[in-house]
Amino acid sequence: MPRLASPKLAAYAGLVGASMLAALALRRPELVAIAAAFVLPLALSLAFDRPPRVRIDGELALERALQGDVVALTLDVEGDPVERLELAIEIPYGIEVVEGSARLAIRLAREESRTIELGLRCERWGAYVLGGAHVRAFDRFGVLVHDQGFESTLPLKVYPHAENLRALLRPQETQVFSGNQVARARGEGIEFADLRPFAPGDRLRRVNWRASARRNALWVNEAHPERNADIVLFLDSFAEVRRTGPGTLDLAVGAAGSLAERYLRHKDRVGLVSFGGVLNWLIPATGVVQLYRIVDALLDTEITLNYAWKDLDVIPARTLPPKALILALTPLIDKRAVAALIDLRRRGFDLAVIEIDPAPYVDPGPEELEQLAFRLWRLRREALRAEYERVGVPVVPWRYGESLQVALEEVRSFRRGARAVRA
Amino acid sequence: MLEPDSAIFGVAGVLLVAVALVRPAAAPVPWGVASLGGAYALALVLSDRDLDVAAGFVAAGLFLVGELGFWSIEAHDWPKEDSAAARVRLAGMLILALAAATVGTLLVAAGAAVPADLGLVQVAGVLGAVGALLALALLARR
Numbered sequence: 001m002p003r004l005a006s007p008k009l010a011a012y013a014g015l016v017g018a019s020m021l022a023a024l025a026l027r028r029p030e031l032v033a034i035a036a037a038f039v040l041p042l043a044l045s046l047a048f049d050r051p052p053r054v055r056i057d058g059e060l061a062l063e064r065a066l067q068g069d070v071v072a073l074t075l076d077v078e079g080d081p082v083e084r085l086e087l088a089i090e091i092p093y094g095i096e097v098v099e100g101s102a103r104l105a106i107r108l109a110r111e112e113s114r115t116i117e118l119g120l121r122c123e124r125w126g127a128y129v130l131g132g133a134h135v136r137a138f139d140r141f142g143v144l145v146h147d148q149g150f151e152s153t154l155p156l157k158v159y160p161h162a163e164n165l166r167a168l169l170r171p172q173e174t175q176v177f178s179g180n181q182v183a184r185a186r187g188e189g190i191e192f193a194d195l196r197p198f199a200p201g202d203r204l205r206r207v208n209w210r211a212s213a214r215r216n217a218l219w220v221n222e223a224h225p226e227r228n229a230d231i232v233l234f235l236d237s238f239a240e241v242r243r244t245g246p247g248t249l250d251l252a253v254g255a256a257g258s259l260a261e262r263y264l265r266h267k268d269r270v271g272l273v274s275f276g277g278v279l280n281w282l283i284p285a286t287g288v289v290q291l292y293r294i295v296d297a298l299l300d301t302e303i304t305l306n307y308a309w310k311d312l313d314v315i316p317a318r319t320l321p322p323k324a325l326i327l328a329l330t331p332l333i334d335k336r337a338v339a340a341l342i343d344l345r346r347r348g349f350d351l352a353v354i355e356i357d358p359a360p361y362v363d364p365g366p367e368e369l370e371q372l373a374f375r376l377w378r379l380r381r382e383a384l385r386a387e388y389e390r391v392g393v394p395v396v397p398w399r400y401g402e403s404l405q406v407a408l409e410e411v412r413s414f415r416r417g418a419r420a421v422r423a
Numbered sequence: 424m425l426e427p428d429s430a431i432f433g434v435a436g437v438l439l440v441a442v443a444l445v446r447p448a449a450a451p452v453p454w455g456v457a458s459l460g461g462a463y464a465l466a467l468v469l470s471d472r473d474l475d476v477a478a479g480f481v482a483a484g485l486f487l488v489g490e491l492g493f494w495s496i497e498a499h500d501w502p503k504e505d506s507a508a509a510r511v512r513l514a515g516m517l518i519l520a521l522a523a524a525t526v527g528t529l530l531v532a533a534g535a536a537v538p539a540d541l542g543l544v545q546v547a548g549v550l551g552a553v554g555a556l557l558a559l560a561l562l563a564r565r
Contacts, residue, residue: 008493011453013559015489018457020552028467029534030478033527034460035552037482038489040523042559083515084508086501105501107508140515142493 001051001137001146009045009143012038045143052080052146054108058131060154067161067254070098071120073130073154077106078113082137087116090132090152094124122158124246125253127299130154159295160254162261163404169411171229171325172350179228180266189223196222229268230284230321233259233294234344236330236337237276240303241358246400248356252329253298255354255404259327260294271319272297275337277304281319310336312343320349328353332384332395345391352411353388354404357397392418429469432462440492447499452492456485474535479527483520490516 019035022028054077061072075089089102099119106114120130132152136145174183182191195211198218211219233256240249256272263270264286271284272294280300282293312320320326326349330337345351359381364374385395394414398407436458443451463481475481494512498504 007449008489011449011456011489011493015453015457015460016559017556019460020556022461022464024552026464026468028464030467030475030481030527030531031460031464032534033478033523033530034463034482034485036526036530037486037520037523039559040526041519046559083511101503103501104503104505105497105508106505107511141519142490142512 001054001148003049003051004145004147006138006143006145008141009042012042012143016042041141041143045139045141049139049144050080052082052108052137054079054082054085054135054137054148056131056133056135056150058154060130060156063155064157064159065122066159067122067125069122069158071122071156073118073120075116075118075131075133076113077108077116079108081110081112082108083140084138084142086136086138088134089116089118090130090134091120092128092130094122094126094158095128095130095156096121096123122156124250125158125160125257125299127296128156128158130156157296157299159299160250160257163254163258165258165262165405165408167405167408167412168259168262168266169325169327169352169408169415171231171323173323174227174229175269175321175323177228179226179268181227181229181268182224183227185225185227186222187225189225191224191226193222193224195219228266228286229263230271230324231259231263231268232271232273232284232320232324232326234326234328234330234341235272235274235276235298235301236328236332236334237274237278237301237303238334238337239331241331241333241361243361247361248331248358249301249303251356251398251400252331253301255329255356255398256298257295258404261291264288264291269321270294271321271324273315273319274298274301275310275315275340276301278302279310279314281315283316283318284321284324310340312340312347320344322348324349326351329356330354331356331358332381333358338384341393342388342391345388345393351393352415353393353395354407354411355385355395355397357399359397360399389414394418429462429465432458432465436460436462440488443492444495447496449493449496452489452496455492456489459488460485474531476528476531478531479524479529482527483524486523487516487520490519 015038016035019031019038023031023035057076059074065071077085077087084105085108086105087103091097091102097118098121100117102118104116108114129152131154133150135148135150138145170181174181186193195208196219198207198220202220206220208219208221235252235256237249240247242248260270260272267286269284269286270290272282274280274297280297282297326344328341328351330341330353332338332355341351341353359378362374364371388395394411396407396410398404436455439451439455439458443449443455467475
């Protein structure tokens with residue numbers, strides 16, 4: 001541990017010097033007594049100082065938790081005897097201490113181990129590494145300090161809460177594999193589609209006897225098969241708007257996690273594109289493993305400032321299958337994301353945009369000019385939504401506190417009334 | 424009898440220590456202690472007494488003012504302190520204060536035994552002061 005001087009060292013050394021000078025100048029031996037009072041702790045500290053060895057072993061009760069959970073962190077501190085050990089435990093942003101204190105001073109006696117327990121509430125989703133601490137060991141007289149840092153080594157993944165969604169958006173086209181989506185095509189299935197005359201090779205159990213009796217010929221039922229779909233969650237991570245509390249990125253990540261979980265449960269293939277300063281993608285796949293891959297990728301999402309122009313060409317082709325439904329979660333702030341989404345539509349992708357509305361995070365300001373600027377900004381955003389809707393892309397604003405299901409229902413009602421326009 | 428000139432230094436010292444505790448900031452503490460010591464030194468000079476036998480206790484008092492001042496400021500940054508650590512620290516502080524009072528009283532008694540106007544004493548005093556500072560510096564370099 002490197003040795004440092006506490007503020008007391010300079011202070012007491014100065015007082016010793018001043019007292020000695022005053023004693024000589026004023027010829028008063030009493031002032032030597034004052035100097036002696038401050039020389040004692042200095043001399044004893046310097047003479048008997050030895051750098052102590054301190055070890056900290058940490059343990060987390062859980063490695064994975066949900067947003068809002070409280071996780072116990074236990075630190076065992078042991079080592080050489082220290083009269084005063086100041087411990088500052090590193091708590092990253094997004095984690096809050098609800099039990100215990102992250103800054104405390106303890107005494108470490110000979111052959112003693114002290115256990116410090118903290119209750120940490122996971123306020124924000126993300127991937128964290130905990131257990132780091134900074135330690136300062138004071139000598140008996142508080143004059144000298146030994147400093148040491150301990151690195152964080154305990155991983156903790158905090159997952160966003162999954163919102164309970166009753167109904168999901170149906171894609172315009174399905175894939176060839178079995179799933180839970182009712183396809184437009186006709187074939188073997190449960191959902192009735194149409195009647196047609198019997199053809200050689202049709203199974204007898206498909207014969208609609210009532211229709212056959214009316215027509216005096218054999219007629220069979222046709223059904224819509226259940227197929228799966230390809231869903232790509234497009235996350236705009238160029239920019240974020242926030243105040244205190246959850247920001248637009250927090251809402252987007254939570255919504256992406258909920259949508260991924262529901263679509264994967266319906267046996268659909270789900271992929272992810274995190275389009276921002278750092279590009280991250282996952283090719284659509286199915287199963288529980290894909291859910292964990294998506295959620296872990298979401299946990300790594302963060303805003304990285306980047307001024308380079310990016311378009312769809314940087315995204316690998318396999319990430320965006322041709323008939324996939326692309327669900328974009330974006331605050332529509334950065335021009336690169338806005339342009340990429342319009343480009344997706346023009347390439348013929350089935351696209352729906354859930355706009356994480358940044359307006360509630362913006363303070364219009366008290367001045368008339370500021371309020372005018374705010375109204376102009378809102379009008380520009382309306383114009384942007386109209387531009388998307390002109391090319392057949394539903395854009396639905398969604399705010400903190402509102403149910404995601406409501407936003408999905410608005411998208412569904414738009415798609416019901418609109419016709420697909422292909423460029 | 425409290426001299427007005429030394430009382431000014433005393434009041435300044437108290438105010439500096441109070442400011443240090445209220446802010447809180449460690450820097451004004453030694454200045455406050457120095458001001459209180461200056462008030463005592465000025466009172467000694469202005470008085471007609473040869474030697475003040477209570478100098479050791481004054482030194483112990485100034486030492487306690489400094490120690491308690493620094494402790495209060497540390498407690499502001501580190502509110503959660505182990506009670507055992509606090510008890511040991513207080514005990515150590517009181518023992519050091521007692522030791523300072525004892526050493527101070529012995530030094531004053533030794534000073535009373537030697538004539539003050541002896542030139543050798545002056546030289547010994549300077550050498551002693553320099554030697555003490557050198558010893559501290561050597562220990563610090565270790």
